[in-house]
Amino acid sequence: MQEKILGEVISLVKKTMALTDNQLKAVRSESNTVITAGAGSGKTTVLAERFFWLVKEKRTPLDSILTLTFTRKAAAEMYERIYLRLSLDLRENEDDFIRDQIRQFDKSQISTLDSFCLTVAKNCPEMFGLPKGFALAPENAEDLLREFCLEFILKRHKEPVFTELIKGRTFESVLTQFLLPLSMHYIHLAEVRDFPAMYRRQREVLIKKNEEVTGQFLELCAKILAMPAEASKAIRDSRDLITAFLPSIDALILEEGYNYLKLKKPGGRTNAALDEFKGVIDSYNACLKELESLRKTLASGDSLKGFFLLLAEFQEACLKEKRRQGLVTFQDLQEMAVMVLKKNRELRSHYKKTFQYILIDEFQDNNDLQKRLLFLLAEKPELFKEDPGPEDLSEGKLFFVGDEKQSIYQFRGADVSVFKSLGREIGAAGGLSLPLSVNYRSEPGIIDFVNRLFRNILGESSAPYEASFIPLEPSHARLAGKPEIRLLFKPYNKEKSADVLTSDETEAYTVAKLIHDEVTNKTLPVRDNETIRPAEYPDFALLMRSTSSQVIYERMFRKFGIPYTTQQARTLFLEAPFNDMYNILRIAVYPGDRASYAAFLRSPFAGVSDAGIVKILAAREETAFAGRAEDWGLTPEDRLKFEKGMELFESASALADKITLKELVFHLWYTRGYRYHLLKNESSHPYLDYYDYLSLLAEKADDNGLCTAGFLDFLQENLGKYERLEDLEPLKEASQGVRIMSIHRAKGLQFPVVILANTGNMGRNENRAKAPFYISRDLGLTIQPDKRENYFYLLCEREAEEKETAEIKRLLYVALTRTQFHLFISGCHNSKNRNDESCHINMIAGALGLILEPGFARDRQDSGYTLSEIGDIPSGSLARVRTSYAAPDIERLLPLYEKKPVFSWVVPGPDATATSLNLSYLDENAGEPSSGDASEAEAFGNLCHFIMEKLLHNSYEPAGVPENLLAPFSKARGEKLLAEAETLCRRAAGSTLKDLLDRSVSAETEVPFLYCHRGGARPVFINGRMDLLVETAEEVCVIDYKTDKIIHRGAYDMQLSVYAAAAGDLCAKPAKAFLCYLRSGELVPIGLKDPAAWFSGKAGT
Secondary structure, eight states, X not given: OHHXXXXXXXXXXXXXXXXXXXXXXXXXXXXXXXXXXOTTSOHHHHHHHHHHHHHHTSOXXXXXXXEEESSHHHHHHXXXXXXXXXXXXXXXXXXXXXXXXXXXXXXXXXXXXXXXXXXHHTTOGGGGTOOTTOOOOOTTHHHHHHHHHHHHHHHHTTSHHHHHHHTTSOHHHIIIIIIHHIIIIISBTTBOOOHHHHHHHHHHHHHHHHHHHHHHHHHHHHHHHTSXXXXXXXXXXXXXXXXXXXXXXXXXXXXXXXXXXXXXXXXXXXXXXXXXXXHHHHHHHHHHHHHHHHHHHHHTHHHHHHHXXXXXXXXXXXXXXHHHHTOOOHHHHHHHHHHHHHHOHHHHXXXXXXXXXXXXXXXXXXXXXXXXXXXXXXXXXXXOOSSOOGGGBOTTOEEEEEOGGGOOOGGGTOOHHHHHHHHHHHHHTTOEEEEEOEESSSOHHHHHHHHHHHHHHTTTOOOTTSOXXXXXXXXXXXXXXXXXXXXXXXXXXXXXXXXXXXXXHHHHXXXXXXXXXXXXXXXXXXXXXXXXXXOOGGGEEEEESOGGGHHHHHHHHHHTTOOEEESSOTTTTTSHHHHHHHHHHHHXXXXXXXXXXXXXXXXTTTOOOHHHHHHHHHTOOSSTTOSOGGGTTOOHHHHHHHHHHHHHHHHHHHHTTTSOHHHHHHIIIIITSHHXXXXXXXXXXXXXXXHHHHHHHHHHHHHTTOOHHHHHHHHHHHTTOOOOOTTOOOXXXXXXXXXXXXXXXXXXXXXEEEEEOOTTOOGGGTTOOOOSEEEETTTEEEEOOSSSOOHHHHHHHHXXXXXXXXXXXXXXXXXXXXXXXXXXXXXXXXXXXXXXXXXXXXXXXXXXXXXXXXXXXXXXXXXXXXXXXXXXXXXXXXXXXXXXXXXXXXXXXHHHHHTSOOOOOXXXXXXXXXXXXXXXXXXXXXXXXXXXXXXXXXXXXXXXXXXXXXXXXXXXXXGGSOHHHHTTSOHHHHHHHHHHHXXXXXXXXXXXXXXXXXXXXXXXXXXXXXXXXXXXXXXXXXXXXXXXXXXESSXXXXXXXXXXXXXXXXXXXXXXXXXXXXXXXXXXXXXXXXXXXTTTTEEEEOOOOOHHHHHGXXXXX
């Protein structure tokens, strides 16, 4: 198996070995290095080659290289890539050091930053009031903190401070947008924030700023008063107004405000004095506006002070709750890790000595806290500073890779300004800052278009949160002609007819038709290695800033018969599969639910007709399937379907809470045939993916200890909602259709054909309420308790809006640079988005000098792209599409099938199991070993198997042992045996098997197999399940657990010989087998027999 994988990557790895001069300079850098890697410039290759060079050329042990990534997926990919790179080198060059590193590859330090922070923080749990061995908060941590915040509000909501907070907002927003985010992301276990001091600091800055702005305002007033009154009536009126209000300016600003005191610019004829007056007015009004905000904030001082005191109390209660429940969030982890390294000299010295080199991927998505963590780890050995700077770092230890233009995770705490300044900081301290700007992904025409756009979109901004424009350099063309770049925009039409599709539907229809026509007509060439072929559906990726309109595109794709897959299934709880599953589970637990009963009867599980359902429900039975079908006058067909549904209901009722939720979902979907219902109708094929999501949700519910009723509560809460579930991404096979995903999900990927759709979407700006607070780096928390102004809040709000717009530009850059060969961009204007500068359609139009009015595409010629106007589409077009792309005519195709030869074969069920063969072998050779009380021994063995599996996956919890495993014993006996089993299993996992596991490349538990012996008259199929399959660099080992009190030599030889034969075939390596006797702690090797020689003559007997 490994040989096959190596063969597939050899060509890729050899390509990566041919690095450019800049890439080689980066890989071999002896200095602290910051690589600015443009899109498609081979940053992953550079990072992997850097790791390989450190091991190969610098002879650095791999466990001395810390490699940190942004996501678990990226860590896994880096792990695999580096392992294969080292393996390939060993394949071509004999090197004992490399061989030794491969053997120890499980010790490599490749992980996410969060995972590493957890490792660091676990060294000093007492610093934070946590128990030893604490873990990251469970998945329901947000729910637990929400309950705490709600309880806090209910206790305090009648207090004046809370009344002010809720005024102008809603109770729900105070809970979910204020206290909950504070508890999750701002209040952390590493440090107690001094909220009263925060208020005092803001007050001091406010007073000083007020004095400064007041002085400026009075100077402007004096300048206006000194102007000649006779020069203009506007000057005279302004002088009179200023003269009148200056004596009582403080009261007037608070009572009358800006609108009363502002000055208007005069029109008409002008003169020198009037020109000077006009020049002063803008400064006067801006200064007056700022002064008003300052004075109003000062006036609300008591209210703000009370609010900060309340926050101090909230923090104290929140930290107590976090410690009580062990709610350690990701933000907690990072803050704790930094604190541990700051305060614990011995531990910091240990990490500085352990890691000779540190590689960091995607650093543009990190922030200042994470940079400080890395600087602490890379500090010179002899130093121990509170906050080391670039000049304090060990030479050549840090290697950063990132691209400020691809920083798109501000909502997760990313701060692009950190990476933007990092190159300058490292460079000033003698390090290397190096750009990689050659794009190897996209056609030159795509690169030219992207550069043209972003030269105008990014420009020369000096703001720290704006990415600087650095043009990409094209590599070489891989297509004979130019890439297709097409812009399809729909202008706003105020007079739209009532019988046409909505703008969003029209755009989706146009995109679906475009994809269908390009694939059907084979007009879009793409390249596979050295072959040029027409684009197919899996070559297309539909990217969107937000997936809020995804359901429209899915509907249009189904209309056109376009296969597709989604990365974020927002429609899960809207469509039939989830509802059908919910209804069968609901009546299994609550058989009196008549609504779910009726829905189940109509679902594919039963399929009773509407008339039949009416008759069944009219009988008024108290519970599902309580009556007799023959009493209701059902048709024979409905009666049969009713009985089929009843049999399924009884099966589901019997299995609920007896097997895991994941197993129950599998049973309903596969065993009970729901999947076949979807398969028989091609238009339902997109729903096949829903099983992956449902299974993953069931697995998470199992992990959280939910019973079927609890799982139903979760499903019921979400049914009918069009929302995205976070952290729900099942593993999928290669795409078989158009891939629909958000731009965020597409980051790091590439696609032959990209369609950036729905560019008129305004994202989170649309209908967004004001945030209740912002975080200032200098001033801390800035809040606006009610509708009264807060000077600092307004400054932070303005900066937050500018930061968000800057990130939206970068999001557009990420989307377009996913493209390999062809790019399509679509969007439509509506009454809301026409003047929104943060909207992608307007960014693109502005950069290209387009005014999107009806007829804008006429007479517009450009050699770089094609411009098309999307017109209105009549509603009836959808019906015609359904006819045009209907299912094939079976009658017409029937003669073609009749001429084809028919092949048939039968795959029989297993002829035997490995265990039954072993018993047969023992009958002839040694006799079956005695096990005393067989029933209890078997039950104890099952319990031990469960515990071993969980221990090896680091997921064992005594409270998580299923009831059915303890059911054979009395309560007292069960508790005793559970304790005994846990002791035996912990010893085996931590001692007996430790050496073998330490040498492993991979280890899998409960591995099923179907082994085929072909030595006889016909193939013989034998199935079994291996307790533990361990693969090392040289061999594969099968381990079978035994709880026998006496070691029976040779008693299981044939069973383990079959296991070993199957394992050897699976992994293409020499196989060994062992019995792990849990009671004695011995690992006994098996003298392998030749199963083929023994049972070839037994076939059919």
